[in-house]
């Protein structure tokens with residue numbers, strides 16, 4: 001996990017940040033000013049955007065990175081290179097960087113293996129003006145993740 005400057009990113013990464021920022025403008029949040037945009041780069045170079053949907057109950061809300069991933073799954077894209085998450089906070093903390101919630105970390109960790117071949121996914125987290133960017137990976141964000149395989153093997157023992 002490291003801080004990285006926008007200028008140090010590749011053109012592909014810079015474009016992904018711009019697409020994630022654009023995605024954030026599609027947010028739905030009647031209660032507050034917080035919003036998130038995401039862009040997911042698949043191994044075939046296709047990109048899927050997602051935005052945050054804030055509902056009355058937080059647990060019924062949708063995170064931007066999950067929306068991007070679900071759109072890719074809908075198109076049967078199961079292999080991913082990079083996911084970018086850009087946070088927007090109006091007011092005093094507008095420079096704050098966003099980071100995936102625990103549920104998204106679990107889901108992104110599982111997504112490493114959707115293609116059948118475990119693939120560590122690069123994660124770029126940024127604030128809205130790209131002045132703070134962290135570069136990491138799904139495995140670094142969520143090490144020793146819960147795996148369905150172990151659940152299945154445990155189940156086999158009991159049935």
Ligand SMILES: [Zn+2]
Pocket residue numbers: 063064066100101102103104105
């Ligand atoms: Zn989340």
